[in-house]
Amino acid sequence: MRFNVISYLLKEGIRNVFKNKKSTISCLMIMCATMLIFGLFLVIGENINAFVKSVADAQGIMVYLKTGATDEEIEQVGKDILQIDGVRDAKYISNTEGLESMRETLGDKMIEGYTTDNILPASYEVTLTDLELSSDVQESLKQIPNVDDIRSSNIIIEQIIRLAKGIKIVTWVILILLIIISTAIISNTIKLTVHARRKEISIMKYVGATNSFIRWPFLVEGVIIGVIAGAISVGIIGLAYTYIVGKVSGTSFFEIANINFIDFSSMSELLILVYLGLGIGVGAIGSTISMKKYLEV
Known part of the structure; x- marks a missing residue:
């Protein structure tokens, strides 16, 4: 296709946008509404995923060492832990540090008797790269010499994994539904424009x-x-999200629950790419479908 032909077709497309103002405005309003609904679910989903990830990162595995292990043996345990697939980090906690942590959590009265004769074992706090690897990592930890006991919140970990999977499924289902709805709507809206120009199309085919x-x-x-x-949708979502987060993030509920919202700038690139893909894809598919009837001769 020659450049002058491409230029003409592009100009015609742009001219159609401004020429058919009613259908253009209708398409814009419907697509904006659909994209805003999707954007709402997207930013909520991203914040939920971030919250789930922060909770997941806090679900470490506690590895308690045998009493009497030497410094060299303790150091070797740490090295062995870091060699396990799925382990992100292993933080050593001495029995003194463990007692201090217990004091901060429970208070002085609850640990009376421990301060004079500290019987708490030294330990490693292990964090994972993926919670789904928790069971495999625990099995590997049991094989390390001088490991006495392993503690983890398996029930919480399983619930977090299920929640994360559920969020992904819901997001994809909503995305697919909105794409189908948007395609059908823009197809029908553009079909009205095509129908109004059916005579012009017939003449063009005739020649x-x-x-x-x-x-x-x-x-x-x-x-x-x-x-x-x-x-338009990115702008509206950005302004609305920034305003709402600014209003609610400082309230006592979110501070007590330790819920932090993602900054919109960190999501804007994803949102722009998604909206750009949706806009181009839905617009192109909708136009193609609406033209099919009038091109069949």
């Missing part, structure tokens, strides 16, 4: 215009509408 030549301006129109809708 020998190819289907591609007729289709491209409408394809460009759909893509432009999709991109504009995406840009």
Whole structure:
């Protein structure tokens, strides 16, 4: 296809956007509404995932060492732990540090009797790269010499894994549904524009215009509408999210629950890419579907 033909088709597509103002505005409003709903679920999902990850990172495995282990043996245990697949870090906690941690958690009265004769064992606090590897890591830890006991919150870990998987499934289901709905809506909306120009399309086919030549301006129109809708949606979501987070993040509930919101700037790139893909994809597919009937001769 020659450059002047491509230029003409692009100009026709752009002209259609401004020429058919009613259908353009209708498409924009419907696509913006759909994208805003998806964006809402996306930012909520990203914040839930971040919260789940922070909780997951806090679910370490405590590895208690045998009493009487030498400094060399304790150091070797730490090295052996770090060699296990799925282990991110292993922090050594001496019995003195363990007692101090217990004091901060339970208070002085609850640890009376431990301070004079500290019987707490030394330990390693192990953090994982992936919670789903917890069971395998625990089995490997049991094989290390001078390891006396292993403690972990297996029930909490299983619940976190299920929650994370559930969030991913829900996000994908919502994405697919919104793509289908958006495609159907923009297809029907652009179909009205195509129907109004059915005589013009018939004449173009009569004089020998190819289907591609007729289709491209409408394809460009759909893509432009999709991109504009995406840009508007990103702006609205960004302003609304920043305002709402600014209002609620300092409240006592979120401070007590230790819930921190993700900064919008860290999500904006993902949101822009998703909206750009949705806008271009839905606009192009919707336009193609709406043209099919009128190109069948």
